[in-house]
Amino acid sequence: MDALEQLSQYRHIEPVDDGVVAAAVETISAAAAADHRRATARTWLASRRRRHGRRTAIACGGALVALAGGGGIAAAAGLFDSATPLPQAQLFQSSTDPAKVPGATLRLSVPGPEGVTLQVVTDHATAVDQSDTCVALGIIGPDGRPAATHGYATCSGLVAPPGSTVPPQQPVTTPSGGVETWKAPSGVNYDLIFGQSAPGIAQVRLVSRDGVVEASEPANAHGYVVFIPSARFTSYSRLIFTDTFGKVVFSEDLNS
Numbered sequence: 063m064d065a066l067e068q069l070s071q072y073r074h075i076e077p078v079d080d081g082v083v084a085a086a087v088e089t090i091s092a093a094a095a096a097d098h099r100r101a102t103a104r105t106w107l108a109s110r111r112r113r114h115g116r117r118t119a120i121a122c123g124g125a126l127v128a129l130a131g132g133g134g135i136a137a138a139a140g141l142f143d144s145a146t147p148l149p150q151a152q153l154f155q156s157s158t159d160p161a162k163v164p165g166a167t168l169r170l171s172v173p174g175p176e177g178v179t180l181q182v183v184t185d186h187a188t189a190v191d192q193s194d195t196c197v198a199l200g201i202i203g204p205d206g207r208p209a210a211t212h213g214y215a216t217c218s219g220l221v222a223p224p225g226s227t228v229p230p231q232q233p234v235t236t237p238s239g240g241v242e243t244w245k246a247p248s249g250v251n252y253d254l255i256f257g258q259s260a261p262g263i264a265q266v267r268l269v270s271r272d273g274v275v276e277a278s279e280p281a282n283a284h285g286y287v288v289f290i291p292s293a294r295f296t297s298y299s300r301l302i303f304t305d306t307f308g309k310v311v312f313s314e315d316l317n318s
Contacts, residue, residue: 144219150187158208160198169285182285194219
């Protein structure tokens with residue numbers, strides 16, 4: 063039973079107050095993301111070479127809690143995952159220089175392999191009945207021009223039924239993102255792990271199952287990126303997020 067089916071049992075309950083409606087909207091938004099996590103979290107490696115994959119969550123939050131006592135739940139239950147991004151999001155997805163797309167925000171810039179600069183960029187496209195939240199990786203060469211042949215971006219979105227509106231964008235509470243493979247001019251393939259970050263995150267690491275650190279990069283509350291030669295990714299595929307004190311706040315085994 064998915065999140066919307068769980069909540070449909072409250073469709074005939076009389077409304078209580080606006081607070082219940084607001085809580086329902088927030089719950090549905092979180093549930094949609096949770097349903098998508100369950101469907102895609104096991105396919106990191108299988109989908110990592112897709113050019114325009116859906117956003118895949120790195121860390122799980124909590125269990126869905128069904129709300130009782132409000133007809134506002136039925137109104138919120140019409141939201142569903144968007145199949146086609148808005149035109150602005152499609153432009154962002156396809157760009158090899160996402161930081162230059164109008165409306166996009168550069169979140170992080172770090173030195174990458176073989177002299178390139180890796181940029182984490184976000185964009186949020188909205189319409190009355192749809193919203194798309196996207197994160198992209200820009201690979202900029204030493205000459206200042208894009209070093210990628212196509213865009214590296216993931217998006218997630220919500221669509222409301224005709225005549226309805228989507229709720230406001232919710233604050234990010236857990237990191238999310240994807241894995242892409244980039245072939246450097248030298249011929250070496252690198253796996254690039256990037257995405258949206260979350261409050262409290264200051265560093266991201268790739269470690270082995272024994273805890274040996276292979277790669278480490280600074281991060282912030284808005285974005286992260288870390289890279290590794292593809293040949294070594296299988297051995298060092300546990301992603302660790304830490305705060306400024308070195309405490310682990312999120313983690314995920316990307317090869318599980």
